[in-house]
Amino acid sequence: MPGRESSIDTIQRELTAFARRARHKASQLHPDLSLVTYSILDLITERGGCRAADVAAHFMLDKSTVSRQVTALEKLGLLRREADPDDQRGQILRATEAGLTLLRDANEQRRIAFTARLSDWSDEDIARFADYLTRYGAEG
Amino acid sequence: MPGRESSIDTIQRELTAFARRARHKASQLHPDLSLVTYSILDLITERGGCRAADVAAHFMLDKSTVSRQVTALEKLGLLRREADPDDQRGQILRATEAGLTLLRDANEQRRIAFTARLSDWSDEDIARFADYLTRYGAEG
DNA sequence: GGAGATCCGTTGTATAGTGCAACAAAATCC
């Protein structure tokens, strides 16, 4: 087994490599949705509606960036803003039907791509890899 | 053990989440070097010098993008271009001493951050996680 | 050995994503 430090270097390098290519692949996979807009749509759907400030905090993005992305998604008819009855400052963001359809389609295409890439992995290895990634993601 | 499809969804989601945050963290970690310039400097050093076309292919970037990043790195004195004796069209890119120093420092800071994040992981888990990432990265 | 194809890098142009700062409106806190 390689040393702990060398393994950490590998993790760092591979995760960074993945990040470098992610945007490119995302745009190839689904030209209508960028990595960011896809992620925003996914988050608000997963949470059953949330505010722009929550999105910004979750993705470590500036609120102005989120504001513009939300505007773009709204113009595309993929998302709508609802007044928050408890707080007139905030808006609750929800995907529209069109947004949900597009999101399902994008998820499906992504799943196909990932499945192809992991085709020669055993079920056990896939499950363990998923566990490690979840654990890693939960740390920070 | 969760199903294969659900594990693939997890892998997709976690890797995407990582990609979303990578740029932000990279700029926090080392303001002088963006994720891209860091990666370029790292690649040409790891390979012991390579051409811009190799960099573009490796990162799936347009050659014009690489050309501009290389120009920026050269202006910062972190990289130099050498004539390729075998092919007058190409240039061989190499990190300067300053570039190597900065790269070592950036790597060290990144390693510290990763080490902290993985502090409660066992050596075995880290090694397996690194293996999975390497295997994943090698697929595509 | 030469003409055309190909490869390598640069530059012009356009676009997207991002952050910071300033702002407005609403809520919260003494």
Added chain:
DNA sequence: GGATTTTGTTGCACTATACAACGGATCTCC
């Protein structure tokens, strides 16, 4: 009730990126 905080928008600047057009060098094939 005034000060502070929160939420979102907008103006501005900058970076990263792609595509297209180009110039120079090399290679291929006849």
